[in-house]
Amino acid sequence: MTGKPYRLAEGGSRIDRNARVTFSFDGRDLQGFAGDTVASAVLASGQKMFGRSFKYHRPRGLVGLGSEEMNALIGVGADAKAEPNLRATQVEVFSGMVAESQNRWPSLTFDIGAINSKLSRFFPGGFYYKTFKWPRSFWKHVYEPVIRRAAGLGKAATGRDPDTYEHMHIHCDVLVAGGGLAGILAAEAAAKAGAKVVLMDENPVLGGIADITAGMVDGECVVDWLAPKIDALKAMPNVHVLTRTTVVGHYHHNFLMACERVADHDPALIASGAPRQRLWKIRAGQVIMATGALERPIAFANNDRPNIMLASAVRGLIGRYGVSPGTQGIVFTNNDDAYLTAFALKKAGVNVQVVDSRARPDGDLVKRAQDDGIAVSLSSVISAVEGTQAVKAVKIAAYRKGQGRVITERKVDCDFIAMSGGWNPALHLWAHNGGKIKFDDALQSFRPDTYTGAITAVGGANGTMSVADTIAEAQAAGEAAAKAVLKKAKAVKASKVEVTEPKRAALESLWFAPATGLYNEGNKHFIDFQNDVTAADLELAQREGYESVEHTKRYTTFGMATDQGKTSNLNGLGVLAEATGKSIPEIGITTYRPPYTPYSFGAIAGPLTKELFLPVRRTAVYDWHIGKGATWEPVGQWRRAYTYTGAGEDKHQSITREILSVRNKVGLLDASTLGKIEIKGPDAAEFLDRMYTNMFSTLKVGKCRYGLMMNELGFLTDDGVTVRLADDHFLMHTTSGGADRIAAWLEEWLQTEWTHYKVFVTPVTEQWSQFALAGPRARDVLKKMEPDFDVSNEAFPHMSFKIGKLGGFPVRVYRISFSGEMSYELATPAGYGMSLWKALLDAGEEFGIEPYGTEALHVLRAEKGYIVIGDETDGTTTPDDVGMSGMVSKKKLDFLGKRSLEQSYLKGPNRKQLVGLLTEEPNEVLPDGAYAVAEVKDKPPMKMIGQVTSTYMSPTLGRSIAMALIENGRARIGETISFPLEGGKVVKAKITDTVFYDKDGGRING
Amino acid sequence: MLLVTCPVCNAIGDETDFHFGGQAHVARPATTNPEGIADDQQREYLFTRINPKGLHFERVRCDRGCGKWFHAARDTMTMEFKAFYGITELPPPDVIKQAKGAWAEYFAMRMKNQK
C-alpha cells in the first residue's frame, strides 16, 4: 500500500502514473491519474460512499466496472453544463472536473433522508398505494410534494446547453456492437471477407474484459494476444472503429442508434469546436452482437453496503487502475470465475478468503486457490454484513442449496466484499426488436434463441464463456455475416490458435442467501439496489396477487431503475421462482426496451435547435419586412408581416393606418406565401371539375375564378382563385397554410383515382413573388410603372389577368381582390421580387402607397364578408354553412365531397350558418371564439347556439363587426343574441348578413 | 425505422422518406357510380377499414423520390414487407395466397370479377 490507502504500489493498465489530475468531488479536491474514472480515483482516495439510494437513502458505494453501475451515480459540471445521474465507473477524470454525489441532504455522510431507512419497515414495496388517501386534498398539497422532493436523483442543468451535438447517418455491411474478444475477431473476419465493417464499443479502450479473463492463447494471455489484432483492425481501410460509442437501440430492418460521447472526457475538444456527443443512425446489412455479459450480484442481507462490489469490478480496479477496495477482502461466489479475483487480490498483496456456496466444486481454479493457500469456505454463504457506511465484518454461515435459514455462523472482519452470482448475457439489442431468448441451465440465465432478422450473437452476449469457443464462434459469425451481405465474399481461412484455459466447475444458482435471525425477518436482501427493492418486496407482491412478472415489476419498481434491471432482473426472477415454486422461464421476463444505456436528449435533437429547429420559409421580401419593423405572424412554415408599426404608434394604430390606406389610397401586401400550383394537360379542366365544388371547364382562357374545395367528408378544406392560362393550363391559388397539403392532395387523386387523366401538377409557390396592389389608386400605380399592356377597366376588368412587362419586370397580373377594393395581384419570378417590391413602392409614393400586413388584410376581407378557411370554417363546415351552396355545382355528376353532402346530419336542421354580427354598443368588440347562448342563465351550463369566427374593430365603418356560425343563423337575421363573457358580462349583438361594406361591389370593379 | 423500396423509381429509403396512405384497394363508389350510392356504402368507403394482425396491404408515396404512389404488402406484427407493387396493380399471386380473413375475401372477389 502507498500513502494513498487504496492505490496499489504498482499496476494499472489504464492509468498514467506520471500524469496527475486534480478534480473535486463534493467540494473536496482529489487527485487521480490520467486514465482514472471518477470511480477509481475517488475509491483510491479512500472514500467508499458515492451516493444515497432512491427510497431509503441508504449509503451506497461502487458495485460495477462499467455501464451496469447502479449505485455510484454522480453529477458532473455546474449550471447550464450540469449533467446528473452519470455512472462514476464511466466518467473519465480530467483536471478541473467538478463532480458531486446525489440524492443526499445536507451531505453524503449525514443525510436527513436517511430517516426513511429507519422507517423502512413501514415502507414495503407499493406502500404508497395503500395510504396517503386522506384527506383528499392532501395528496396534491402535502404527501406528493414531500415524495417528489425525496425521489428523483440528480439535479438538471439550469440553462440552455452551450454545447453542440451532431447526427451521422451511415450504412455498413456489418455492424459489430462491442469491441471485446468476440467483437474484434468477428469484425476482423468480416473485414477480411471484404465487408464494410463498423465496430462500436462503449468503453474508451477496446478489448472488453480480455484483461481480466483467464486462459492463454498461443502462449500469451488473452489481452496481449488481442492487442496486435486490434491495431491491425483499426488500420484496415474497410473498417471504422468507434470507442466511447454505445449502440443503444436496435429497431426494425436493422436500423440501429448509437451515441458517441465525443468530448465528455476532454473539455479541450469542446473548446476546439468538437460536438459534445454524436448520434449515429446506422442501417446495417448484418448485425453482430458482441456486447459481452454482465456479472450478477448475490442477494444476501445488507448486500448493498458500500464496498460490496462485483468480483469482476474488483478485478478490474486492480488491473486497470491499480486500486484495491481495501486490505481485507472476501470473495463470495457460486461459480469459478470469481476465484480469478481472489488471485488478483493475493497477487496485489491484499488479504482475501473465498466463500463459495457450492458443496464440492471440482474446477481447476478452486484447486489452485486451495494450493495457493487462499482460505476457501465451501458450502457457505454470507449471512450478515456489519457496518453502515462501509463494510466492517461479515458473518459466514454454513449452507446447503435451497436452505432457507441460518443454523451456524461465524464472524470474520473485512473491509470489502467481491461477489459473483454468475453472468448474464447482455442480449438487450437482441431483444429490443423481438428476438426470442431462452433460459440456459448452465448459465442459469437467458441467452439469445431464434431471430428472423439479420443479427447474430457471439461470445458472452451469446452465453459463450470459454475463450476457445468464443474465438471460433466469432470468426465464423464474422465470415458468415460478410457472406450474407456481399455478392462474392473473399474466403477467410480461420487462423488456428492454441488455447489453454482452466477447466471450470458448474455454477450453482444462489438466488437468496439466508440471513442471521429467524426467517430473515427485517433483513434487506437487495435485488434492485437503486430502487431499493428487496427480496421481501418481491415476495410481498406475489402474496398480494401481483403475480405476472410485469405486475411485480410495476408494483415494486424492480428493474425500473436507470440501469433498467441489468443487474437485478434475473436475481428478481430467481427469487420469484423460489417463492412460487415455478421455474424462471415460467415466471417469464419483462420486455427489454431501448436504450441499452440512457443517452442525452441533446444528442437526439442534434443540430436541429435554435434557428435550425423548423427553419423559417422566407419570401423574397423577408429582409425588407424586418427593416420596416414588421411583427410576425407564423403561417405554416412561413412568417408573414403582421403589421408594420412605425415610430410613435402602437400595433392597433399601425393596423388602422394600413387599412385606411387601402380603402382611401393604395396598399401593397406581400402575398408570396399564397400557394401556387400549375395544372397542365389535356384533361386539366376535367380534373379541376373533380377537385372543386364549382365548374372550371367553363372558365374562359384569360379569366380567373374563385374555387371552393371540399374533402371527401363534404367539409371545406381550401379555397382560392384559379386562373386559366391556356386551354390546357391552369394556375391554382391555395391558402398559404394549405399549399403543400393541396399539392399532395391533387397528386394523390391524380395518381390513385383518375389515373387515366393526362395532367401534370407542379407546385410553384416559391418560384414566384406575388404582391397585392389594392386600393382606389392601384391602377394609377400600375400606369406609372408603364405596363406593356392595357390596364383600363374595359381591357382589364375584375377577375381577368394579363401577362407582360411592368417597369421592365416580367409579370403575371391577376385582377382579383381579397379586400373589396380595386386590386391587382402582381406575380414575378422570385428573383425579381425585391426589386419589383421596391419599384412599386417608389411608383406609388405620390399616391400615398403603404405596405400592409396580414392583420389589415383580415380586417379588410372581414368588412367585405369574405371567409377565411380555418376561421369561418373549422373542418366540420360545409359550403352551405357559409352560405356558398350556390358555388356547389348541380350540373356536375361527381366531385370530391359531393356524395357526403347527402349524409343526413350534413343536410339536417339546426346547422350552424355563417352570419354577420353588429354589437348593440358599436365600440364593443366581441372576443374571438365567444359563444352565443339560447338563454342567459346566472351560472353555467348554458345551451350554446354558435360562436364568433372573426371579430374586429372596423376603422372603415368606425364600429365593431363580427362574423359567426350560429344555429339557423340565416333565418335569424334581424334577431339579437347574447354572448355571456367572463365575469357575468353579456354582450348583445344583432344578426346581419355578412357583407358590411360596399354591398353592391362597386369599388371592386371601379 | 422501416426500409422501403419504391417499385417505380427503385429508390430504397427510410420510412421518413415516404408517406403512408392507409389501406390499399379502397374503391371510391362515386367515381364509377355517382348516383345511387347507399349511405352504408359511403360509410364503408370513408371509414370501415381492414385492420389485420398480420399481412396487410397499404398505399405508400415515394415522397422524397419520384413522388409516385404505390402499394405495399406488409406484416403488421413483424413489419416485414412481402411485396411492393404498382398503384393500379394487384399484389403478386404468391402474396395474395398469404392473405387472410377480409383480405382473402377481397382478393377472391377481385379474381372472380376479372374472369
Added chain:
Amino acid sequence: MLKPRYSIFSLARNAMNYHKDWERAWRSPQPKAEYDAVIVGAGGHGLATAYYLAKNHKMTNIAVVEKGWLGGGNTGRNTTIIRSNYLQDPSIAIYELARSLYEGLSQELNYNVMFSPRGVLMLCQTQHELRAFQRTAHANRLAGLDCRMVTPAEVKEIVPIINNDPNCRYPILGAYYQPRGGTGRHDAVAWGYARGADDMGVDIIQNCEVTGIQREGDKVVGLETTRGVIKTKKVGVVTAGNVSTVMDMAGVRMPIESLCLQALVSEPIKPVIDCVVMANTVHGYMSQSDKGELVIGGGTDPYNNYSQRGSFPALEHTINALVETFPIISRLRMLRQWGGIVDMTGDRSPIIGKTPVEGLYVNCGWGTGGFKAIPGSGWVFADTLANDRPHKIAEAFSMDRFTEGRFIDESVAAAVAH
C-alpha cells in the same frame, strides 16, 4: 368492503408482522360456465366497466377476461394525462365526468391512484392557435368547466423552465390552462378498479384469450376462450388496439385502424416541472412523474402496427420540439421508450354503445387519449350494458354517426391556418 381496508394503520399493523398477512388484491379464479355479462379486456376501461356494473347496477355475476395480464395494454403504457378541456359538447361531457370521478377515485376505491391535479397547460404558439383555444375557453366556461386563458408571463410563472424568448421559432403567445387537470398513476387505476371489482364478486380471469364469439342469429350467446367456452348473453368488448380483431369474430367490421403510439421517460431527476405542458404547434408534451422521470409523449408511427415497439422518428420529432421548449432538458437522458397500440376512428373520437349484434356492446376508439377517460367511460358503458340502451352521454358516440356524418372532431380546435 369484504377486504380489510388499506390505511396508514393497516400498514403499521402489518409492519409489525413484516407484511406477511396482506391479503391478495384480487383472486385468480377459474372461469365459470356462465355469466350474466362478460367484459373482454381487463384494461382500465374494461375493469372500470366491471366495477360500475357491480357497484351501480348490482350485476355481480360477471367476468372480465384478459388475454394477458390486467392493465397490460395502453392503461400501463400511456403518459397518464388527465384533462377535460375539449371543444365539442359530447367530449366535454364524458371527459369531465371522468375527471370529476378521478377527483375522488382514491377514496372510492380505497386505493391510491395518485390523481394529481397539477394543472394542464396548452401552449398557444400561433395567432391561429390562440384564437382556437380562446374559442375552446368560451365553450368550456359556458359548459361549467374551471379553465382559463393565461398570459405568457403567467406561463413562465407556472413553468419557470419554459423557453419564453419572444424571438424563438414559435414564441409563446399565451396558453389555455385547466388547473384541475393533471396526472394519475396509470397502473394503480387498473389495480384499484380490479381490487374493487373483485371485492364485489367480479371474476377477473387473466391469461384467457377470446378466440371466438358465439352467435345464434343476431344474438350473442357466448365466448370461446383459451380457457374454455363461457356462456353469456351480454358481451362488452373493450380491447382498444385489438378491437378490430375481436369484433371480426362476431362478424362486425369496425371503422378503426390500429397504430403504434410512442412514449418515453427520462432518468429520474429532482422536480423541475410541476404541471403538464402540451405544445401542439411543435408537437410535444411533457410532465414529471412523482418518481422524477420526465414523461414524454411522441406521435404515432404512420402505418398500421401491432408491434408494441419503440421506434425512432416520432420520438426524435418530439424531442426536437421539447429541447426547444425546455432547453434545460438537453443534458438529461432518455431512460426508456416504448409503444402502445392505439385504436383510431375516422374522427378520432371514441365509439361507445350497441352494435348490430344483440347483446354485443363495444367501447373503443379512444385513440391516444383513453387514460383520462377511464372512470367516465366505465361509468357510461356499464349503464349502457346494464340497460341495453346508450347512456345519455354515450348517445353521441354511437357507431352510426359515421353513416350520418355526425362527427365529433376535436382536431377542429386547431384547424388549418390561413
